[in-house]
Amino acid sequence: MHYLSLLLLWPVYLVQAIWVKKTTLPLPEATGLREGVDNLAPHDGSLNQALNQTVEPLNLLIVGDSAAAGVGVETQQQALTGQILSHLKSRHSGVNTHHIRQVHWQLIAKSGSNTQACVNHLNKVIPDNSSKNIDIAVLSLGVNDVLSPITSSTWILHIEQLCDLLKRKLNCQHIIITAVPPMEAFPALPQPFRWFLGARAAEFNLALQLWVSKSDLPCELLNMRESLTDAVMAEDGFHPSAEVYQHWGKMVVDLIEVNQNQQVG
Numbered sequence: 001m002h003y004l005s006l007l008l009l010w011p012v013y014l015v016q017a018i019w020v021k022k023t024t025l026p027l028p029e030a031t032g033l034r035e036g037v038d039n040l041a042p043h044d045g046s047l048n049q050a051l052n053q054t055v056e057p058l059n060l061l062i063v064g065d066s067a068a069a070g071v072g073v074e075t076q077q078q079a080l081t082g083q084i085l086s087h088l089k090s091r092h093s094g095v096n097t098h099h100i101r102q103v104h105w106q107l108i109a110k111s112g113s114n115t116q117a118c119v120n121h122l123n124k125v126i127p128d129n130s131s132k133n134i135d136i137a138v139l140s141l142g143v144n145d146v147l148s149p150i151t152s153s154t155w156i157l158h159i160e161q162l163c164d165l166l167k168r169k170l171n172c173q174h175i176i177i178t179a180v181p182p183m184e185a186f187p188a189l190p191q192p193f194r195w196f197l198g199a200r201a202a203e204f205n206l207a208l209q210l211w212v213s214k215s216d217l218p219c220e221l222l223n224m225r226e227s228l229t230d231a232v233m234a235e236d237g238f239h240p241s242a243e244v245y246q247h248w249g250k251m252v253v254d255l256i257e258v259n260q261n262q263q264v265g
């Protein structure tokens with residue numbers, strides 16, 4: 001139905017797309033470090049006891065677009081990377097923690113990036129003989145692909161290329177793919193363009209869900225549609241707010257813990 005509307009309303013969509021590009025408030029990427037090591041050991045008197053326990057480093061990579069880069073908030077602490085680390089700390093810093101983890105993390109993200117651009121960039125920066133191993137990769141991609149002319153099937157090919165690259169070059173053990181957000185709820189988009197992009201995003205997500213269910217790669221889908229329905233977006237009406245980032249980070253850590261528990265079990 002949405003592609004039938006494209007045949008009939010493409011002049012309207014074109015005008016509205018140009019209007020959105022000209023009028024949407026440009027927001028910068030969040031400031032702060034994009035690589036580091038965080039110790040999740042407690043910072044009180046139980047530190048010495050904690051240091052006697054086994055330290056299991058967790059290698060974390062966040063890859064993606066403007067949402068991964070933290071557009072919509074001021075600092076990386078407020079953004080996705082910071083919220084993931086914050087939730088990991090809150091759950092693993094207790095005195096009775098069995099395994100004190102040290103998180104080696106890196107953020108590779110850029111505003112405007114689509115999935116193919118991420119594949120191209122990672123192919124350049126990661127050598128074929130890389131000795132680096134990644135335990136968990138979190139992907140935030142899709143909005144710029146929905147905004148482009150590519151089909152959902154082409155996008156899935158790009159997602160597969162990216163996940164295969166992460167597994168082949170970095171031996172990634174767990175890839176969390178964030179679903180495309182419900183673009184029909186973006187306040188910055190006027191109707192009927194908003195409806196069209198929402199329908200297209202839903203099409204992309206359905207294709208992604210089907211691919212993840214059949215793929216042999218270690219991929220898992222994260223969809224916040226049902227768990228985060230009435231959250232306020234950033235001031236540009238297009239990017240996540242601090243509230244969304246906080247919830248997103250919590251959901252990522254939920255999936256990480258389930259996966260880690262399954263491995264231990």
